[in-house]
Amino acid sequence: MxxxxxxxxxxxxxxxxxxxxxxxxxxxxxxxxxxxxxxxxxxxxxxxxxxxxxxxxxxxxxxxxxxxxxxxxxxxxxxxxxxxxxxxxxxxxxxxxxxxxxxxxxxxxxxxxxxxxxxxxxxxxxxxxxxxxxxxxxxxxxxxxxxxxxxxxxxxxxxxxxxxxxxxxxxxxxxxxxxxxxxxxxxxxxxxxxxxxxxxxxxxxxxxxxxxxxxxxxxxxxxxxxxxxxxxxxxxxxxxxxxxxxxxxxxxxxxxxYGMTETLITVAARADGPRRPGAVGLPVAGVRTRLVGEDGAPAPHDGEAVGELQVRGATLFSGYLNRPEATAAAYTPDGWFRTGDVATIGPDGWHRIVGRSSTDLIKSGGYRVGAGEVENALLAHPAVREAAVVGAPHDDLGQQIVAYVVADGVGADELIGFVATQLSAHKRPRQVRFLPELPRNGMGKVQKQHLQG
CATH class of the missing domain: 3.40.50.12780 (ANL, N-terminal domain)
Known part of the structure; x- marks a missing residue:
């Protein structure tokens, strides 16, 4: 050509x-x-x-x-x-x-x-x-x-x-x-x-x-x-x-x-279809997805169960330059690309991205909490301009939910209580830390690795 x-x-x-x-x-x-x-x-x-x-x-x-x-x-x-x-x-x-x-x-x-x-x-x-x-x-x-x-x-x-x-x-x-x-x-x-x-x-x-x-x-x-x-x-x-x-x-x-550098765009809402806040839609033409639980078994498509999102199709990359081992590790034995993102899929096939498994899936007190859900609850408070939620090590809970916020005229206890009224009580932050701004990369994405610790 x-x-x-x-x-x-x-x-x-x-x-x-x-x-x-x-x-x-x-x-x-x-x-x-x-x-x-x-x-x-x-x-x-x-x-x-x-x-x-x-x-x-x-x-x-x-x-x-x-x-x-x-x-x-x-x-x-x-x-x-x-x-x-x-x-x-x-x-x-x-x-x-x-x-x-x-x-x-x-x-x-x-x-x-x-x-x-x-x-x-x-x-x-x-x-x-x-x-x-x-x-x-x-x-x-x-x-x-x-x-x-x-x-x-x-x-x-x-x-x-x-x-x-x-x-x-x-x-x-x-x-x-x-x-x-x-x-x-x-x-x-x-x-x-x-x-x-x-x-x-x-x-x-x-x-x-x-x-x-x-x-x-x-x-x-x-x-x-x-x-x-x-x-x-x-x-x-x-x-x-x-x-x-x-x-x-x-x-x-x-x-x-939704997409990645390695996959291009794999899931999207349609121009002629519904739009749902917090959801990214259906796989695009030529792409298939699946959801895999921590035990390696398929996760149910019930809109609640979370698992790693894996994809395959015509849009995927051909490998990492000079990194054959990294390329091999990025795929499952049966040929699906491991995105490293956790998601839910509803009965109608709609996908919701919970976030990166390493930073956005918080395991606290036996519960699995998506950081994005807590962030949206915080952002619903009129004093909060920006919010990022991470899991921090905790001796008793395994991880505790910690929120970093950019806000005016509000205290930590008020925000913790506010989230507890919006979500299940176990999803409330245990700590709230105030920052003048959140660390972001050139695309405006929050760099959560700079918030850990």
């Missing part, structure tokens, strides 16, 4: 439009974008891999597309990565850092690339060790984007708006390659500010919970999104109060979805 076949908009299938892709102040047509990518592809053809400092810029978009056109694996490097992290990524991937992307250059080079070839190497960190390179195939990306286009009725008639980082699946694969595969117009706001989202006049918006919280806190900006077709939230659970605030201000119930 041609290096551009993955992205039909760059092959002329949707014609052309002068404002096809806008990133900040830079705007290119699909033809000009294809030309700039083609010129870069001719320059890097034959390289084993190419690394890109993935700033929120048109240069990053062109660099990634140039690699895809040339059939050269692209390694997006977070722009805020430190020297040790950057050196590890470049050395592990065997990639040289690309510089000097010329937005005005034009060329037509494109390689013949098999669908099973690696398109992207995305580095993801676990709880221990150096980041691992996740190998994403071209056909896996195509399968994932086509499944989401079907689930969200995403077409060339849409204008996608987001301001997410371009070194993650959400911002890069969904938020850039998705637009070029469906033929929708793309507006990247550089930063996901509420006023920028409001001014973009999109039909489809992507955001993470932190973004949607900020939008909901700006009523004028939120109301400006009312004409949109779909608001999509991902990368972490959307707090129920934010879901409800968006519904009240925009008239939209956000669509939530």
């Amino acid at each position: 041609s290096g551009m076949d993955l992205l039909p908009a760059l092959s002329g299938r949707h014609g052309d439009r002068p404002d096809a892709v806008r990133v900040g102040d830079d705007t290119l047509s699909w033809a000009d974008l294809a030309g700039a990518a083609g010129a870069l592809a001719a320059r890097i053809a034959g390289a084993p891999a190419v690394a890109v400092t993935a700033t929120a810029s048109m240069e990053t978009v062109v660099a990634v597309l140039g690699g895809l056109a040339a059939g050269v694996p692209v390694v997006p490097v977070p722009p805020d990565s430190g020297p040790m992290e950057r050196a590890h990524i470049l050395g592990d991937a065997g990639a040289e850092l690309l510089d000097g992307v010329d937005l005005s250059a034009r060329g037509s080079f494109t390689a013949d690339v098999p669908g099973g070839a690696t398109a992207l190497i995305l580095y993801t960190s676990g709880t221990t060790g150096a980041p691992k390179g996740v190998l994403l195939r071209r056909d896996a990306i195509a399968a994932g984007l086509d499944a989401l286009a079907a689930a969200w009725a995403w077409t060339a008639g849409d204008t996608l708006v987001h301001g997410l980082p371009l070194y993650h699946v959400h911002g890069l694969v969904l938020g850039v390659l998705g637009a070029l595969r469906t033929g929708s117009r793309l507006v990247h706001t550089v930063r996901p500010r509420p006023e920028a989202y409001a001014a973009a006049a999109g039909t489809l918006y992507f955001g993470v919970p932190t973004v949607w919280h900020r939008v909901a806190s700006d009523p004028a900006a939120a109301r400006a999104l009312a004409p949109a077709r779909l608001l999509v939230s991902g990368s972490a659970a959307l707090p129920v109060p934010v879901f409800e605030a968006l519904r009240g201000l925009t008239g939209h119930e956000p669509v939530e979805r």
Whole structure:
């Protein structure tokens, strides 16, 4: 297949439009974008891999597309990565850092690339060790984007708006390659500010919970999104109060979805279906899921029993670069990918993600408590702006529930009592610790490992 076949908009299938892709102040047509990518592809053809400092810029978009056109694996490097992290990524991937992307250059080079070839190497960190390179195939990306286009009725008639980082699946694969595969117009706001989202006049918006919280806190900006077709939230659970605030201000119930770097998006609510706060919907086309209890037996689909979510299907990665043992350990003997996330599945197949088994499933006094449920209860208190719940070692209970909150004018005892009135008493926090802000990564996801201890 041609290096551009993955992205039909760059092959002329949707014609052309002068404002096809806008990133900040830079705007290119699909033809000009294809030309700039083609010129870069001719320059890097034959390289084993190419690394890109993935700033929120048109240069990053062109660099990634140039690699895809040339059939050269692209390694997006977070722009805020430190020297040790950057050196590890470049050395592990065997990639040289690309510089000097010329937005005005034009060329037509494109390689013949098999669908099973690696398109992207995305580095993801676990709880221990150096980041691992996740190998994403071209056909896996195509399968994932086509499944989401079907689930969200995403077409060339849409204008996608987001301001997410371009070194993650959400911002890069969904938020850039998705637009070029469906033929929708793309507006990247550089930063996901509420006023920028409001001014973009999109039909489809992507955001993470932190973004949607900020939008909901700006009523004028939120109301400006009312004409949109779909608001999509991902990368972490959307707090129920934010879901409800968006519904009240925009008239939209956000669509939530679930995925990982290794799997792309595997579960999502549908554009033409119900939306349920705290739930992520059904498996997308080409993906199967199962729930496995601690004893290795299937967990019942009753909406209550929790188990590890395991997946298989066309969107999965082809392995960790240079890590055959880690790749093997990521799969069960019968070929299912171990997500490391715990979930429930209801009788109707709807999935709810409890969280990471290592941080979000708390075993306290013989009970299994999902951190997200306690966090949503805390966030329902009017004084609480942010909340993160973890399990801390406890001699008697095994783990005790500890809440870290950002709040004004409220004490720990009041919050503990408030949760006890909202949930079962055993789910109340035993301790509440107040912080000026919660530690977050570049995608706005709370870094709970920094709260432990």
